[in-house]
Amino acid sequence: MDSAYYNPADLPKFGNVTEWQPELGRKFFDYYGEVFKEGALTEREKSLIALAVAHAVQCPYCIDAYSTDCLQKGADEAQMMEAVHVAVAIKGGAALVHGVQMMNKVKEVSM
Numbered sequence: 001m002d003s004a005y006y007n008p009a010d011l012p013k014f015g016n017v018t019e020w021q022p023e024l025g026r027k028f029f030d031y032y033g034e035v036f037k038e039g040a041l042t043e044r045e046k047s048l049i050a051l052a053v054a055h056a057v058q059c060p061y062c063i064d065a066y067s068t069d070c071l072q073k074g075a076d077e078a079q080m081m082e083a084v085h086v087a088v089a090i091k092g093g094a095a096l097v098h099g100v101q102m103m104n105k106v107k108e109v110s111m
Contacts, residue, residue: 052087
């Protein structure tokens, strides 16, 4: 069997999520479009951030979309991988800092 839960062919269907809630879907896509416009950050910088976040939240659709988008906006492979490493460092650090919570609980229970 050559199937997987994640189907890359579903990515172009993203806009279809408005079908059952057109008003909310329109509001989301209007907001989404505004967020990625040039502002204090360039479109390229925003795309690199999106790529990093896509890895942190582990969304294969977003990884595909923003890998392509980063390249189209002029990012190179080294910049893209560096963005991924930033996401890994933050996600790893966020998990590790919760070790303080564990340490506090162990100290509380052990006393």
